[in-house]
Structures are given as structure tokens and as C-alpha cells.
Amino acid sequence: MLVIFLGVLCRKPQAFDDESFDPRLSGGAATAFNITSQAFGECIEGLSPWDQLIHDKGDGLFEQTFVSAPAPLYPGLGPIFNNVSCVSCHHNDGIGIPTAGKPNSSLLVRISLPGEDEHGGPLPVPGFGTQLQDQAVFGAQPEARVNITYTEEPFRFPDGETVSLRKPHYQLSNAYRPLPGHYLLSPRLAPYVFGIGLLELIPSSTVLSFADPEDKNGDGIRGHPNYVYDPVSGQTVLGRFGLKANTPTVAAQVASAFQQDMGLSNKLFSSESALGQSQDDKRPDDPELPDSILNAMVFYIQTLAVPARRNVTDPVVKKGEALFEQLQCSSCHIPTLYTGVNVNLPTLSHQRIHPYTDLLLHDMGPGLADGRPDYQATGSEWRTSPLWGIGMVARVNGTPYYLHDGRARTLTEAILWHGGEAEQSRENFVQLRKSDRDALLSFLNSL
Numbered sequence: 001m002l003v004i005f006l007g008v009l010c011r012k013p014q015a016f017d018d019e020s021f022d023p024r025l026s027g028g029a030a031t032a033f034n035i036t037s038q039a040f041g042e043c044i045e046g047l048s049p050w051d052q053l054i055h056d057k058g059d060g061l062f063e064q065t066f067v068s069a070p071a072p073l074y075p076g077l078g079p080i081f082n083n084v085s086c087v088s089c090h091h092n093d094g095i096g097i098p099t100a101g102k103p104n105s106s107l108l109v110r111i112s113l114p115g116e117d118e119h120g121g122p123l124p125v126p127g128f129g130t131q132l133q134d135q136a137v138f139g140a141q142p143e144a145r146v147n148i149t150y151t152e153e154p155f156r157f158p159d160g161e162t163v164s165l166r167k168p169h170y171q172l173s174n175a176y177r178p179l180p181g182h183y184l185l186s187p188r189l190a191p192y193v194f195g196i197g198l199l200e201l202i203p204s205s206t207v208l209s210f211a212d213p214e215d216k217n218g219d220g221i222r223g224h225p226n227y228v229y230d231p232v233s234g235q236t237v238l239g240r241f242g243l244k245a246n247t248p249t250v251a252a253q254v255a256s257a258f259q260q261d262m263g264l265s266n267k268l269f270s271s272e273s274a275l276g277q278s279q280d281d282k283r284p285d286d287p288e289l290p291d292s293i294l295n296a297m298v299f300y301i302q303t304l305a306v307p308a309r310r311n312v313t314d315p316v317v318k319k320g321e322a323l324f325e326q327l328q329c330s331s332c333h334i335p336t337l338y339t340g341v342n343v344n345l346p347t348l349s350h351q352r353i354h355p356y357t358d359l360l361l362h363d364m365g366p367g368l369a370d371g372r373p374d375y376q377a378t379g380s381e382w383r384t385s386p387l388w389g390i391g392m393v394a395r396v397n398g399t400p401y402y403l404h405d406g407r408a409r410t411l412t413e414a415i416l417w418h419g420g421e422a423e424q425s426r427e428n429f430v431q432l433r434k435s436d437r438d439a440l441l442s443f444l445n446s447l
Helices: 002-009 049-062 196-200 204-209 250-262 291-302 315-326 390-397 411-416 420-430 434-446
Strands: 107-116 145-156 162-173 184-189 226-229 236-239 361-363 381-383
Touching: 049 291, 107 145, 162 184, 162 411, 196 250, 196 291, 204 236, 250 291, 315 434, 361 420, 390 434, 411 420, 411 434
Parallel strands: none
Antiparallel strands: 107 184, 145 162, 226 236, 361 381
């Protein structure tokens, strides 16, 4: 008996087959079973008491309203900005509403000139930079007002079902100084922020293994990576965050949001977003944001858990999952990835996760094009958005909005806007029977 027991102990580890994994664990060990409106704000399990304290501190800061200087607490807002807190855009750690210039707005607009800056990124507009700040503190003037209008475009499925697609139009007014006539605009709706710590740990080699810019396998999918400037290392590295994969790390994403969205200079972006403008506050207080606040916020974002899948054994959901594969949606929205190692966060390390993304850029056709390049992303290319949690958006954020600018009000609308490399998958969806379309939507709503 002892020999048999020792033989069991000495067996080499073997990979589980797919059926042995719990399909509800979208984030592996970093999955949270919460189906309430707070589903996007759960902390990963297994943090030390100190790490939990830092996470909780970041959680409070996420909701903290910053004010203009001088002030005893949380000063530095502005002088120009897009919103006063993180949660004002990322409602309940999720998405928001596609409006601009209002207290609950979640849409910002990037702006640039044709050409590249010294790092290969978008070329700033003199006096405006690369992001429009449409709010300002008392005594300062917003850079411009963003006006959004929509036109409705009817669409009819072969079986007679009709859908209305709304096409957005953007116009600037009340600019604080004249704008050049050849600027480029790109609207960006704030995305949900959970699971980013896991995506940061996906090895670069994994992301690059999905790339096929020359379409050598002939499937029509030509995904390629974006390479961007990293303000921490000063090097050009793989981009993986942002709607055009134009940001390399969680730290860079958070620091940029503080500086650009709220006007809070920090250790990574040490100058005011209004530097060089007439409304620059000229206060000798840069960087305004303490490192402790920036670090706590980065840690908070890294340690948000992924909501678990639901209804995974439902026959209709399983049918929709099979259709997702058959329609080749999974060619870009890759279901399963594996994380690398973060020695400080074992819950995020070596995890089998299901984000449904390849983190690559894909041409999505003229319908979704913004016409504004961003490093190696062209004006019609976007990063594959992760789909985990997409079925919880309505519960967490109320009225759901989808795609980079929130134009889609339903998942059906979002699919119908797909073009370019996704044109064939879209057409396959259109040709499905209504019961099959509903099954696919049931699958997406289970994520």
C-alpha cells in the first residue's frame, strides 16, 4: 500500500481537460459571485490585511471628488478637466453614458493633428493637446464644447425583424481659442475597469502569437499589436489597454486619467494638462497628486475581480456559445487565455481566464472608423474589447451602451455595426434564424 501511495505522490501534474473546469470562473481564482449592481466592484480574494487596506483606500479614492487648489483635502482639480472623480465616468466601476460636459458624462474626445509626435503617437493640437477638456474650474474656460447628435438608420433582417442603428455626429463649439481646420477627433466612452490586473499579466508572447497582419491563414482576420510609448520605462512597448491599445500598463492608464481627465499632475505626467495655455494656473505645486494616492488607485484597479458567468448549463446559452464559434466571433474575441506571474498577487498568477479578447488591433470597417491614428492603430482599427461581464452591464449601469462611443443600445446593434475584418461574422449573424440570433444573445448575456 505504501508503494502505491508514494506512486500517487510522485505523479507528474497533468492538464485538466476542458470539461473539468468550471465555466463560471471567468477570472479564474479572481472571480466574484455577485449578481447585484455592485458586481463590477468586488475585490479579489486572498489579499493580505495590508493589501486589503490599500485596496479599500483605492476604493474610497475612486469615488472621491477632487477640488481646485488651494484646498486642505484632495486639491488639484483642473483648471480644465472632464470630470471630478473616477466614478463620475466609470459608474459603479462600469461604463457610463455617452454625453459630454455634464457631471455624469462618461464620454471624452481625443483630438490631434495629422502626423506623429516624437514617440510615434498622435500629434497634439497647439493649445489643446491630445484630449479635449470640456469643463473648467471657476475663472477658467473649457477648451471647447462637444455637441453630439444622432441620426437613425433602419436595418431589416431577412426574416422581417427590424432594428434602428443610431449614427453619432460630433461638432465642437465655443472653443477658447481658434482651432485649426484639419484636426482629428475620436470619441471614447469610459469602459468598465474590472479584470485589468489579469489582462496586464497575459504574456506578451501570447498576445503576439495571435497576430496575423498578412492573413497567412486566409481567414480574413488581420490582427496586429500596437506598440506605444511607456512613460515609466521610456521605451516603446506592447500596448494592451485603451480602446486602441494605446496604453501599456495599468499605472500609465491611471496616471494619464488623473492628468488628462481631472487635471491632476503626478509622478508619471508631471505637468498640468493646461501647460502652455492661457488658463494654466501657474501654481508651483506640480506634481499635485501624492504618490500614495496614485499607487493605491493602481492597486485598486489591479485587484478588482471579474464577475462570474451565469446560466452556463442552460441549453439555449450552450447553443449560443456554439454559434459564437461557428460565426468565427472567437477569432478575435478569444475565449480562454492564461496569465503569467505577479509574485505579489498570487490570485492573479497562473490563472485560466475567459476575457474574450486577443488584445490586438483589428480593422472594423468604415462604419466604426474615427479617422484618427493612434500609434500603430489606423483610423479604422480598434482593440478587441473584452466581453467578460458584458451581460451584467444593464444591471450595473442601468441603460446599457456599447462600442467605443456608446452608439449601440443593444448587443444586436453592436454586432450590426461590425465591419471590416468582422464583416463576414456580421453577415453570418444576419442570416441566422431569429431563434439562433436570440441564442447567441443569450450566450453573450451569460458572460
